[in-house]
Amino acid sequence: MRTKTSMRLGVGLAAASVFAMAACADPDDDQLVVNEEIEMITEAAAPDHMERVRTIYSGWRFRSDETQAVQMDDFDNPAMIWVDAAAEVWETADGTEGNSCASCHESVDSMEGVRAVYPKWNEAAGEVRTLEMQVNDCRENQMGAEPWKYDGGDMTNMVALISSVSRGLPVNVAIDGPAQSTWEQGKDLYYTRFGQLELSCANCHEDSYGLHIRSDHLSQGQINGFPTYRLKNTKLNSVHSRFKGCIRDTRAHTFAPGSPEFVALELYVASRGNGLSVEGPSVRN
Amino acid sequence: MTRFGLLMSAALLSASGVFAGTVHPTNVDFVDGAIEVSLSGMPGDPENGAVLMNKGAGNCIACHAVSQLSDLPFHGEIGPMLDGVADRWSEAELRGIIADAKQMFDGTMMPSFYKTEGFIRLGDAYTGDAHAGDVQPLLTAQEVEDVVAYLKTLTDE
Numbered sequence: 001m002r003t004k005t006s007m008r009l010g011v012g013l014a015a016a017s018v019f020a021m022a023a024c025a026d027p028d029d030d031q032l033v034v035n036e037e038i039e040m041i042t043e044a045a046a047p048d049h050m051e052r053v054r055t056i057y058s059g060w061r062f063r064s065d066e067t068q069a070v071q072m073d074d075f076d077n078p079a080m081i082w083v084d085a086a087a088e089v090w091e092t093a094d095g096t097e098g099n100s101c102a103s104c105h106e107s108v109d110s111m112e113g114v115r116a117v118y119p120k121w122n123e124a125a126g127e128v129r130t131l132e133m134q135v136n137d138c139r140e141n142q143m144g145a146e147p148w149k150y151d152g153g154d155m156t157n158m159v160a161l162i163s164s165v166s167r168g169l170p171v172n173v174a175i176d177g178p179a180q181s182t183w184e185q186g187k188d189l190y191y192t193r194f195g196q197l198e199l200s201c202a203n204c205h206e207d208s209y210g211l212h213i214r215s216d217h218l219s220q221g222q223i224n225g226f227p228t229y230r231l232k233n234t235k236l237n238s239v240h241s242r243f244k245g246c247i248r249d250t251r252a253h254t255f256a257p258g259s260p261e262f263v264a265l266e267l268y269v270a271s272r273g274n275g276l277s278v279e280g281p282s283v284r285n
Numbered sequence: 286m287t288r289f290g291l292l293m294s295a296a297l298l299s300a301s302g303v304f305a306g307t308v309h310p311t312n313v314d315f316v317d318g319a320i321e322v323s324l325s326g327m328p329g330d331p332e333n334g335a336v337l338m339n340k341g342a343g344n345c346i347a348c349h350a351v352s353q354l355s356d357l358p359f360h361g362e363i364g365p366m367l368d369g370v371a372d373r374w375s376e377a378e379l380r381g382i383i384a385d386a387k388q389m390f391d392g393t394m395m396p397s398f399y400k401t402e403g404f405i406r407l408g409d410a411y412t413g414d415a416h417a418g419d420v421q422p423l424l425t426a427q428e429v430e431d432v433v434a435y436l437k438t439l440t441d442e
Contacts, residue, residue, distance in 0.1 A: 194406050196423060197396045207394065208363055214347040215359035248413035253406040 026210040027061035027219075032279075035074055038168040044275035049175065052206060058276050059219040059228075059284055062210070067231060071283040079160060079229035079281035082153075082236050086161035089154070095145025104142065108165055115159075115166040115278050119267040121179045128182040130263055131159050132238070150258035151238040160227045160236055163280030171224050171278060173270045186268025189261060195252025201269075204246075221246070222273045223266065225282030232285060239266055307426045310384075310401045318389030319377040324399065324426035333428070334435025342423040343432060348395070353439065364395060369441035380433050383424070398424040398432075 032040040042058035050056075060068060074080045090108055093100045105111065118131045129137070132155055136147040148155040175183040193200045204213065205221030212218070227236045240257035243265060247254040255261040308314075308324045323329075337343035339357050350360035351367045374382065382389050384399035401420040409416045424432065 192405060195408050196404055198404065199394065199396075203394045211362040212359070213361050213363055214344075244413065248408065248411060250408075251410060252404075252408040252413075253415040254408070254413040 027057045030061065030065070030068060032058070032060055032068070032072065034072055034167065034279075038277075040168060040277040040279055041170060042276065044170075047271065047274045050272060053220070053272075056222065056273060056276060057209075057220055058273075058279060059222050059225055060279065060282060062217050062219040063283075063285060067283060067285050070229075070231075071279070077229065077281065077283055078234070079227070079236055079283065082157040083161050083164050083281060086154075086157035089158065090161065095139065095143035097142070097144045099143045101138070104138075108161060111162045112165045113169055115163040115280065116169045116171050117173055119173060119179075119182075119263060119270060121174065121177065123178075126178075128179050128263060128267055130239075130258075130266055131162060132240075132258065133263070135159070135162075151241045153236070156227050156236045156238045159238065160281040163227065163278060166278040167280070168277050171270060171273045171276055173267060173274060175267070175271045179267065182264045183267050183271065185261075186264035186266070189265045190268055193250075194247055195250035197250045197252075199250045201246070201265075220272070221269065222276060223269050224273045224276040225279040225284065227281050228284045229281055230284050236281060239269075310399050310422050313384060313399065315381055315385070315388045316377075319375065319381040320384055321377045323430055324380070324384065325430050327427060327430060329427070329430030329432070329434030331431070331434040331438050334431035334433070337424065337428055337432050338435060342398070343428070345432070351439070367436065367439055369439060371437045371440045376433060376437060379436050380429065383429050383432055383436075396423060398422060399426070399429050 027043070030042075032042050034040065040058070040060075042061050044056050046053045046056050060071060070076050070078075087108065090101045093103070101108075115131065118134070119128050121127075122129045122134070125137075127133075132150055135155065135158055136150075139145040140147050148158075173179075190201045193203065201221060204218055209218045209220045223239050223242075226239045226242070228242070229235070230237050238257065240262045243262055244254045244257060255265075306326050308322070308326075313320060313324070314322075335354070338345045338351065338354060345351075345367070346354060346357060346360045348361040348363035349365065349367045350362065353368070354360070370379070378389070382395075385397040386393050386395035387397055399422045401422055404420075407416040407420065408414060
């Protein structure tokens with residue numbers, strides 16, 4: 001039987017001699033500054049709870065220079081169109097109570113720091129809430145409005161707007177206290193080998209980051225950049241849509257966006273990025 | 286088991302006529318991760334094996350590089366390069382690795398291509414929906430043999 005580490009080194013060396021692309025296997029050394037102003041932490045010491053990874057990296061560090069550049073200026077970042085759309089919605093009354101988000105929260109700048117600590121335990125509701133869950137709670141119970149589809153456009157745009165005012169702040173989700181059991185559930189899911197291909201998140205994003213799987217350069221599967229604008233589908237993508245896609249690709253029966261399983265997985269994956277900057281909305285391929 | 290032992294048991298199996306017919310995925314006999322007999326009872330076709338390396342459920346080059354297939358773009362780096370693989374492993378071992386690599390490499394990331402049981406939340410191919418009905422292995426018995434036949438051509442000479 002062969003060990004993982006020696007295998008990984010061996011593979012890198014063998015491939016380097018044949019394929020030029022192996023030369024760019026690991027994360028690059030580029031620095032991310034958005035609008036020549038917001039300095040992003042794209043590399044940090046792994047949080048203590050991570051036993052098998054020493055350094056965490058933003059997915060931005062694994063993308064090509066061309067893709068990276070698109071995120072460096074809001075005028076180039078196509079996600080900003082939807083951020084602007086959500087800024088209008090923020091001011092627009094909806095529902096039976098005649099309220100807009102602004103009626104209670106005033107400027108969206110009041111949301112600074114919020115993205116960085118979600119998912120978060122909500123004491124009154126007795127549950128871990130994602131940002132999407134909280135927004136829908138406000139719509140239903142504060143505005144008397146219909147909830148948005150969990151991973152629909154309205155919701156993802158609003159999450160992008162709320163994230164945008166926390167850009168540059170370090171992710172810092174709490175995993176202890178009442179959130180701990182949800183976090184443990186998420187961790188179990190992260191290491192479960194789903195589907196006919198029997199692959200776990202960890203197989204690709206912990207054991208193999210930096211390597212190519214077919215044409216894809218594997219990152220650590222961090223969610224500090226969500227929602228992400230993907231060049232591949234030219235739209236904003238929510239965290240749970242991404243989870244769904246990755247599980248589907250193992251030939252597995254996925255979980256639904258907004259399901260308790262994905263909420264738990266989001267808390268766990270977010271906690272693997274504690275220390276990286278909030279980048280959302282980011283650009284990926 | 287030693288190489289000599291493997292040869293011996295191959296001889297015994299062929300003597301007892303196990304070569305006839307297709308071996309169902311749930312009836313495969315692994316000996317130290319290897320499978321002595323053809324799963325289809327037939328020899329493999331290396332040309333079709335080469336196609337399976339790239340396409341469909343095989344898609345081996347998603348994870349492995351093969352110099353001989355360098356006209357195809359984007360070889361993966363997850364598993365070792367397969368150049369010269371026939372010098373490293375016997376036919377029986379190659380068959381075992383393809384059918385269910387976890388028998389040879391404990392906990393490996395390589396999928397099990399000739400297996401129908403023990404999956405968690407098995408999906409209906411790549412739809413994301415739940416699977417219903419009989420489970421087909423990723424590769425048929427004959428396709429496993431075809432890939433084995435192709436890998437046997439990968440010698441360092």
